[in-house]
Amino acid sequence: MKKSVFVCIVLLVIFITGCTGVPQGERPQDTAAALKAVQTGTQGxxxxxxxxxxxxxxxxxxxxxxxxxxxxxxxxxxxxxxxxxxxxxxxxxxxxxxxxxxxxxxxxxxxxxxxxxxxxxxxxxxxxxxxxxxxxxxxxxxxxxxxxxxxxxxxHTKASPQVCVDPLFYQVTSKQKSCIPKPATVGGGQGAPVGVSFVGVNMVGGKAVFEINVQNFGTGIVLSPYAGIQNCGQASLDYTDFDRVGYDVRLSGGTLIDCKPHDKIVRLNNGQGKIVCSYTIPGTSSFETPLQIDLDYGYTxxxxxxxxxxxxxx
The missing domain is CATH 2.60.40.10 (Immunoglobulins)
Incomplete structure (x- = not known):
């Protein structure tokens, strides 16, 4: 009798275990796929x-x-x-x-x-x-x-492409470098209708100059982050409210020298605009670091x- 009860309990445990799904995030590949789906896309x-x-x-x-x-x-x-x-x-x-x-x-x-x-x-x-x-x-x-x-x-759109910076770009051979400065990989949007389409980097001595292209990926119209949105369907906007994107750029591995446009507002022309930021890079070796980009805007x-x-x- 005890043996029969034991066998039943074992079978019940096996059945319950087999029917229990894997919690979301338990498998690293599932979490990585979900994170990619969240961080890409061009819709709002x-x-x-x-x-x-x-x-x-x-x-x-x-x-x-x-x-x-x-x-x-x-x-x-x-x-x-x-x-x-x-x-x-x-x-x-x-x-x-x-x-x-x-x-x-x-x-x-x-x-x-x-x-x-x-x-x-x-x-x-x-x-x-x-x-x-x-x-x-x-x-x-x-x-x-x-x-x-x-x-x-x-x-808001947040992008954090990995960039390579090299304060001694012209003084050390490529075989001695851990990375080579080149355009960062961006594409597929960043989970919003406005995003970063290109990030280029040029080393000038110990200074890194980043060229950041901003693009309207969606089907609508970009509005200034200061535009009134509550009644925008009734022509409450003027020309200064259109095609304006606020921005903030940070590089954890460098010290900011300058960002343009100086008023922190990118003007879009045919759905595209450009930010140029310069940073002083410390040290004597190349390394990779995230370039944190935050875009702030309205959309209709x-x-x-x-x-x-x-x-x-x-």
Missing amino acids: IVTSVLANSPPALIYDTSDLVALVEVRNKGNFDLDQQSCFVQITGFDPNIIRGGFDVPRSCAENVGMIQGKNVYNTEGDFNQIEFHSPSVQLPDDEFEYNPTLNFVTCYQY DSIQQPIKIVKTPQ
Whole structure:
């Protein structure tokens, strides 16, 4: 009897062990793959309109409801004041009741987290826009607006490419060096719509000069980090609010000499801009060190959906 009980216990332990999955992060290769997925990509906030919300055709006496799904597919978390969705493109005298009021992307949830090693897809939220009062003028029988769903948000991009610096670049043969200064490997984005596309390094004596190219990888428009985003769908921005990216660059293995542009704002032209930073490099041998780049900006994107409003039969 005791032997039978012992055998049953052993079989039960084997069964439970076999059914237990490996916790996330237990296998180094899984953690590395998840980390790569988090640190790459060219998307930030992505919005979509749920099927039949709004419907393609409604009567003018019906309520108009639009359900918008907001997904944070980048790796930067957004709170309630960092992202807004607004609907434009319609006559507020016909579609009334605050249908055009900006709504926080994190409404009712407090925060939309970006992707991380525990959730490589990022968080999402659904926002309901409601107009209880749709009314066509007496002499109009049909209205065909294209609703424009505008998303405006603040975002950050962090990149830390490994760079090689050599204070005695022209004085020591390559066979005596642990590394050779060359362009750093960047590509595939850094988990955000704006990112670093190129990092070059030139050694001038004991000074390292870094050329950092910044690019808009997304489908939207880059905004200044100081632009007001809450009502940006209603032309509250001027030309100085567009194509501006704030930056901060740090090199742990060197002392900063200078960074340009001096006002810490990169102006993008055709979606691209450049930062040039110089550092004094100590020592007498080459070594690798991370170049820490932080980009700060706003971003706006939009999607459109046509609808038809017809007069209610009398």
